[in-house]
Every structure is written in structure tokens, then in C-alpha cells.
Amino acid sequence: MTLLEVKGLNSYYGDSHILFDVGLRVEKNEVVALLGRNGAGKSTTLKSLMGVVTPRSGSVVLDGQQLAGRKSHAIARAGMQLVHEERRIFGSLNVEENLVLAGLTAPDRWPLARVYEMFPRLKERRTSRGTDLSGGEQQMLAIGRALMRSPKIVLLDEPFEGLAPVIVHDLMQACRDLADAGQTIVLVEQNLAATLQLAKRVYFINNGHMAHESSAAELRCRPDILQKYLGV
Structure with missing residues (x-):
């Protein structure tokens, strides 16, 4: 289809x-x-x-x-959700706030627990601001934020x-x-x-x-x- x-x-x-x-x-x-x-x-x-x-x-x-x-x-x-090359997360908000905000207007959103299960590192860093994350953590957050809206594509x-390479391996697995x-x-x-x-x-x-x-x-x-x- x-x-x-x-x-x-x-x-x-x-x-x-x-x-x-x-x-x-x-x-x-x-x-x-x-x-x-x-x-x-x-x-x-x-x-x-x-x-x-x-x-x-x-x-x-x-x-x-x-x-x-x-x-x-x-x-x-x-x-549809686009994860931009430059990630575009909100640096002044923490991980969990970025995720919750993304799902606010979604008719069918993912539970936070599902994102954290996919990216355990985000759960560990859930109270850290976006500006304090590494590049790999920011990418995980950008993808997780898109998934919060339960997109079709x-x-x-x-x-x-x-x-x-170790971060690429984890993202590849996700x-x-x-x-x-x-x-x-x-x-x-x-x-x-x-x-x-x-x-x-x-x-x-x-x-x-x-x-x-x-x-x-x-x-x-x-x-x-x-x-x-x-x-x-």
C-alpha cells in the first residue's frame, strides 16, 4: 500500500x-x-x-x-514529521519538556515511557537542558520528539x-x-x-x-x- x-x-x-x-x-x-x-x-x-x-x-x-x-x-x-539536519531542539527546555511540548497537539501521541525505552540515555538526561546535551543526545531527542506525535512517516x-561511531551504532539500532x-x-x-x-x-x-x-x-x-x- x-x-x-x-x-x-x-x-x-x-x-x-x-x-x-x-x-x-x-x-x-x-x-x-x-x-x-x-x-x-x-x-x-x-x-x-x-x-x-x-x-x-x-x-x-x-x-x-x-x-x-x-x-x-x-x-x-x-x-508527517521532519527531523532536521540541525536538530532544532529547544535549548532552554530540558529533555522531558522538549518531548512533552512536541506531543501537546498530537491527536495520538506516544507515551514518554516508550521514547525512554527506545532511548534510555534520554531518560537518564531528562532534566538536562537541550544546550547541555551532546550532539548524539540532541539527535536522540530530535528523533524522540518527532516520534512523540506518532507520525505516519x-x-x-x-x-x-x-x-x-558508538552513537551512530545506537541510533542505527533505534x-x-x-x-x-x-x-x-x-x-x-x-x-x-x-x-x-x-x-x-x-x-x-x-x-x-x-x-x-x-x-x-x-x-x-x-x-x-x-x-x-x-x-x-
Whole structure:
């Protein structure tokens, strides 16, 4: 069952045309990755889906609802959550306050205990302010905050970037547990090994155009495809 279907998405920054007729689909309970070189349009795609960037044209249908052109808060209410690359947690609030605030307007929110079960470190740090957390802890909080709203689909933008390998391992396990539990995820990530472990299918974007679609299984034995779209 297709949960998210995107067709003909065109997005701009000012007069600069960034995304050209981008299209993709994500099945329910599927993990899909979006790969490409730096500046290819990966983050802009996620921001366009979430309404952070308003597409000039195109269709974004989530679970039967047309979302293109809506404001971000309306898209969030429809069941989509974006975990930004820069995390955007509230530094003056503690961990628990960040989580509770995220769930306030959610019609079907996760209990705090469920987030703490997924990220035990957050439970240990629940009274610590956002500014006092490490980068890895902030990323856990950013993901946990998105999950508080019990989203239909989570968009993860570079969740492992700049983190120590041990933290990446813990976050990978959390994402794998989410996927195993049926959470639908769209992942943008430079860590290719992690991406191919998590994703079922992969889209390659090149200069704002969708260039190729492949299964993760195929990519593990086709380095030529990776070289073509990711090689320098």
C-alpha cells in the first residue's frame, strides 16, 4: 500500500530552480533512502515535502491527503514529521519538556515511557537542558520528539552526521527497531553502509532531478551504480 506519493515536484530558492519534477513513492512500513552528492537537492526534497520550502508545483499525497502547498503545521497534523539536519531542539527546555511540548497537539501521541525505552540515555538526561546535551543526545531527542506525535512517516535528514561511531551504532539500532515495528521512514544520509542496512529501496537525485531507483540489495552488489551517482 502506497503511503506517500510525490509527483512533479518543482521547488525554488528565490529565482533558483532547485528541484525539477521530482517524483517518488513510499510504501507503508517501508524505509526508503534518498542519496546523491552534496548539493544535489536531497534536503530540499525533504523540506519541500514538509512545507518548510513551498513547492511551486507538484503533488504530495500522504495517506490520501494532498499536502502540497500546505503550511508545515498542517502537514505535521496530517502525520508527517521532519527531523532536521540541525536538530532544532529547544535549548532552554530540558529533555522531558522538549518531548512533552512536541506531543501537546498530537491527536495520538506516544507515551514518554516508550521514547525512554527506545532511548534510555534520554531518560537518564531528562532534566538536562537541550544546550547541555551532546550532539548524539540532541539527535536522540530530535528523533524522540518527532516520534512523540506518532507520525505516519518520519523524514530523517542526515541523522548520523558528525557523530561518534558508538552513537551512530545506537541510533542505527533505534532506527532498525522503528523499522521493524512498522514505522515508515524516508532517510537522507551520507553514511552509505548505514543507509544500505536500513533502507529497502533507494532513489538517487542528481542536480535536482530523480536519476535512478534501485533496491538496496541490488546496490550492495552493483558498485558501478554507486560510483555513477555518488562518485567524485
